[in-house]
Structure formats: structure tokens, C-alpha cells
Amino acid sequence: MRTTPTTALEALLNLTPLNIHIQQTATSTALRLRTLNLWRQYRIPHTSILDTLTAALPIVDAKHDLIPKQYIFDKKYKIHLTESKQNDTGRHNHTHLMIYTDGSKTDQGSGSGVFSEDLNIKIHTSLGQYCTIFQAECMGIILAAHAIAARKAKDENICILTDSMAVLQALNSYTVNSGLIYECHLILNDLGAVNNINLRWIKGHSGSRGNDAADELARKGSSSRAIGPEPIVPLPLGYLRSQVTSRSHDQHSALWDCISECRQTKEVLPEINKRISNTLLKLSKPQLRVAVAALTGHGHFNKHLFNLGITDSPLCRACMEEEETALHVIQHCPAVSDYRDRYLGPPRSPPEITSNIKGLLGFFGELGWLE
Structure with missing residues (x-):
């Protein structure tokens, strides 16, 4: 859908944004070609990709272990x-x-x-x-x-x-x-x-x-100190690729830090967390759908449905006191406090909620709002 929070999904599941992923793949390919003496530096923009990488990671200019077969x-x-x-x-x-x-x-x-x-x-x-x-x-x-x-x-x-x-x-x-x-x-x-x-x-x-x-x-x-400049032995291509991947992750984290959209997801996930992403990716598809809806707010919540023109009121159907958002239901709604105490405990900060995915699934499973 047009309203799908793609950036939030990428952060929650630790999926590298497409533009960064393409740059990562192109950089890894350029490294391999240069190592095999198949890279040619022309005066066109895309061949500057290795210059950009070297400026960020000078170690990639060291001798590599990859040789022609x-x-x-x-x-x-x-x-x-x-x-x-x-x-x-x-x-x-x-x-x-x-x-x-x-x-x-x-x-x-x-x-x-x-x-x-x-x-x-x-x-x-x-x-x-x-x-x-x-x-x-x-x-x-x-x-x-x-x-x-x-x-x-x-x-x-x-x-x-x-x-x-x-x-x-x-x-x-x-x-x-x-x-x-x-x-x-x-x-x-x-x-x-x-x-x-x-x-x-x-x-x-x-x-x-x-x-x-x-x-x-x-x-x-x-345990001894190496004598001479590093690296002592040629760098394996796998190490260089891991450095390129790590750099892409850093770029993704920096992008997530500076965006102003995805307000609710940024509240529950201030920074990209691989552990949380791994937990989410191990869920079944129905469970993942519920977890993502709860963490992004893009689910069957009256506030979201009102914004889409599907309901005529954004008020919480349980308490009728505040707008029905995911965070309102999870943290504040007095009408579901018994369920909240049972699965999530007392109201906590949004990042702490994200660390309890199992409790979150049990909470909304009991309510039946995101089925």
C-alpha cells in the first residue's frame, strides 16, 4: 500500500535499504575485480566507487589474498x-x-x-x-x-x-x-x-x-605483539566483504537516526537492533504481521483507520478517552489494563516493549484486535 512504512520495516527487520544494498553489491564486485587485476579506472562517475570506499576504509588498499584461479x-x-x-x-x-x-x-x-x-x-x-x-x-x-x-x-x-x-x-x-x-x-x-x-x-x-x-x-x-605493518598476511576477500557489509549497516543506522518519519517505530526502536530483528524474523508470518502492526501502528487501530478514511472516529473503542494508537493501547488504555498486566507488566518505556515480543503477541492475541 502507499502508506506502508517501508523505512520502518527495513529498520525493524534489519533489511538494508535498496539503494545502500546496490552500492554494497557494486563495491564488493569492484573490490573483487581490482584484486584480480580486472578493474579499470576510467574518468566516469561510477568508477569512483573504490575511491569512496578507500577514503572510508583505508585497509582495503592492503594486499589481498584472492588470486586468479x-x-x-x-x-x-x-x-x-x-x-x-x-x-x-x-x-x-x-x-x-x-x-x-x-x-x-x-x-x-x-x-x-x-x-x-x-x-x-x-x-x-x-x-x-x-x-x-x-x-x-x-x-x-x-x-x-x-x-x-x-x-x-x-x-x-x-x-x-x-x-x-x-x-x-x-x-x-x-x-x-x-x-x-x-x-x-x-x-x-x-x-x-x-x-x-x-x-x-x-x-x-x-x-x-x-x-x-x-x-x-x-x-x-x-598473544604477542606483531612486528611490522599490518596486515601481516594478505587480507582474505571475505574480510573485505564483511567490512563493506558493516559499512552498509552503519549507513543504514545513520539514515534511521536522521529521518523524521516513522514516529511510533522510532519511539519503540530508537536504533537498529540485530537481536530484535532476529527475534522478529524467527516468527511465523501471522505472528510477524501482528508484531509489525503493533510496533509501527499500521494495523487495525482506529487512529490509523481514521487516517485512511475507513472509520469515522479515531477514539479508542475500549475507553473512548484518547485516540486509539498502538502505544495508547499498549501503555495507557485503562480498559485493557488487566490484559496489559498479564502479558506486559506495568507500563514501561516504548523501547522496553520492543524487547518483549512474546508478551506483545500474547497481549494482542487476547484482545483480538489485530486478527
């Missing part, structure tokens, strides 16, 4: 996606040089750890704030491979153990579009040309002394 068929190393019983018990394998790797990410940062009794390796490194846990696990394998190469190992049976199934599956694939995974593949291939290299999954926190030592080293790395 690479096809890999010649692998001089073997991937084992199942754990051997021997590794489960943590017993030492005398026929292989065992190297354990791990990654860690905390609120302080991220890091990688490498441990090997056979090669006397104890490495921990900090990877900064922007590195994902996937990248930290991958960097652990890269660091292990560099440590093996530095010791000039040749004709050895080497087993690299990691608890990251995702990294092993990425290395096991025949297509790669991550620069970090491709770098890992290249150094493993170099090692595999002169050694027998096996990468094996091991269950995390399984009581393996080597795995526990690598985990401790990785946590030590994540």
Missing part, C-alpha cells in the same frame, strides 16, 4: 584427511620425522606455532589482528616447510600434522584461488621433490604431546 595437478606431497590410530594415542613414529603445526586467533591477535622433537623446532609467530584462523593454520604449515628447507632435509620421510581439516581440504583441491594456499603448495612441492612429504589431520586437544605443544606455541604467538 590456479589449476594444480602435479602434487609431490600426499594429503591424509583421516587420522591414524598411532597419532591418536600420541606415540612416536620412528619411521617419520614428525612436525606439528597449529594456529590461534584471540581478541588480542592471531598466531602460528610449529613444534618438532625430531628436528628440534619450536617456532611461534604473531600474525596480527587481521589474519583469520584459517590463514593462521595455513601459515603454520608454511613455517614448518620453511624450517624443513632450512635444515636441508633430503630423502627423509616427513609427516606434517595439523588439526585444520579446512586447510588440508584446500590443499587437496585441484583448484586454488587463495594466494596463501598457493604459496603453501609451492613450498610443499619443492620439499616433496627431494623428500617423502605427508600432511595428516590430527584431532585437536587429543592428548598428543606434539599437538599440545604446537597449540601452546600458537597461543603464545597470538
Whole structure:
């Protein structure tokens, strides 16, 4: 309908307005094209979209992890996606040089750890704030491979153990579009040309002394301060997209803050709240219709129906004292106080009402006004 409060619905359900969503999609596409060296900067307005993004988020100019798709068929190393019983018990394998790797990410940062009794390796490194846990696990394998190469190992049976199934599956694939995974593949291939290299999954926190030592080293790395400018490793495209999405959410919140329409909805929802939106989106369609009508005032309330020319009076049908709006019924109408006390408790501020969707549905279900 012409009177549908679209802006209020977008705020209640946390739906990005169409114009902002289009800009978000175009920006994400431009980022991907630039990362793949397919973006061309022409002197026309729409190509300035990345300049606008860079001004708001300078981090997007850092090196990215996305690379053109690479096809890999010649692998001089073997991937084992199942754990051997021997590794489960943590017993030492005398026929292989065992190297354990791990990654860690905390609120302080991220890091990688490498441990090997056979090669006397104890490495921990900090990877900064922007590195994902996937990248930290991958960097652990890269660091292990560099440590093996530095010791000039040749004709050895080497087993690299990691608890990251995702990294092993990425290395096991025949297509790669991550620069970090491709770098890992290249150094493993170099090692595999002169050694027998096996990468094996091991269950995390399984009581393996080597795995526990690598985990401790990785946590030590994540708690250490990174040396050098951030980001330490190339930014994953997923992180950049999340930043673009977050920026769109901020734009939506700013738009909601400054509009003067949707008076009642702004009273019950002063700012966009993801938790409330998630609660609403989990409702059935009939329940959501009732909740939206109550929160926006666009329902079977005499004031709204009077504005549409459907009724001849805006007065409350229950008390006949004030105009019948959603907030009047929910907070003030003396004729429905028993129902209000039962489902909503004493009159509260409009934002508090929004946090009690279940009570709101029970209240109007009992009244039957929004059926």
C-alpha cells in the first residue's frame, strides 16, 4: 500500500535499504575485480566507487589474498584427511620425522606455532589482528616447510600434522584461488621433490604431546605483539566483504537516526537492533504481521483507520478517552489494563516493549484486535 512504512520495516527487520544494498553489491564486485587485476579506472562517475570506499576504509588498499584461479595437478606431497590410530594415542613414529603445526586467533591477535622433537623446532609467530584462523593454520604449515628447507632435509620421510581439516581440504583441491594456499603448495612441492612429504589431520586437544605443544606455541604467538605493518598476511576477500557489509549497516543506522518519519517505530526502536530483528524474523508470518502492526501502528487501530478514511472516529473503542494508537493501547488504555498486566507488566518505556515480543503477541492475541 502507499502508506506502508517501508523505512520502518527495513529498520525493524534489519533489511538494508535498496539503494545502500546496490552500492554494497557494486563495491564488493569492484573490490573483487581490482584484486584480480580486472578493474579499470576510467574518468566516469561510477568508477569512483573504490575511491569512496578507500577514503572510508583505508585497509582495503592492503594486499589481498584472492588470486586468479590456479589449476594444480602435479602434487609431490600426499594429503591424509583421516587420522591414524598411532597419532591418536600420541606415540612416536620412528619411521617419520614428525612436525606439528597449529594456529590461534584471540581478541588480542592471531598466531602460528610449529613444534618438532625430531628436528628440534619450536617456532611461534604473531600474525596480527587481521589474519583469520584459517590463514593462521595455513601459515603454520608454511613455517614448518620453511624450517624443513632450512635444515636441508633430503630423502627423509616427513609427516606434517595439523588439526585444520579446512586447510588440508584446500590443499587437496585441484583448484586454488587463495594466494596463501598457493604459496603453501609451492613450498610443499619443492620439499616433496627431494623428500617423502605427508600432511595428516590430527584431532585437536587429543592428548598428543606434539599437538599440545604446537597449540601452546600458537597461543603464545597470538598473544604477542606483531612486528611490522599490518596486515601481516594478505587480507582474505571475505574480510573485505564483511567490512563493506558493516559499512552498509552503519549507513543504514545513520539514515534511521536522521529521518523524521516513522514516529511510533522510532519511539519503540530508537536504533537498529540485530537481536530484535532476529527475534522478529524467527516468527511465523501471522505472528510477524501482528508484531509489525503493533510496533509501527499500521494495523487495525482506529487512529490509523481514521487516517485512511475507513472509520469515522479515531477514539479508542475500549475507553473512548484518547485516540486509539498502538502505544495508547499498549501503555495507557485503562480498559485493557488487566490484559496489559498479564502479558506486559506495568507500563514501561516504548523501547522496553520492543524487547518483549512474546508478551506483545500474547497481549494482542487476547484482545483480538489485530486478527
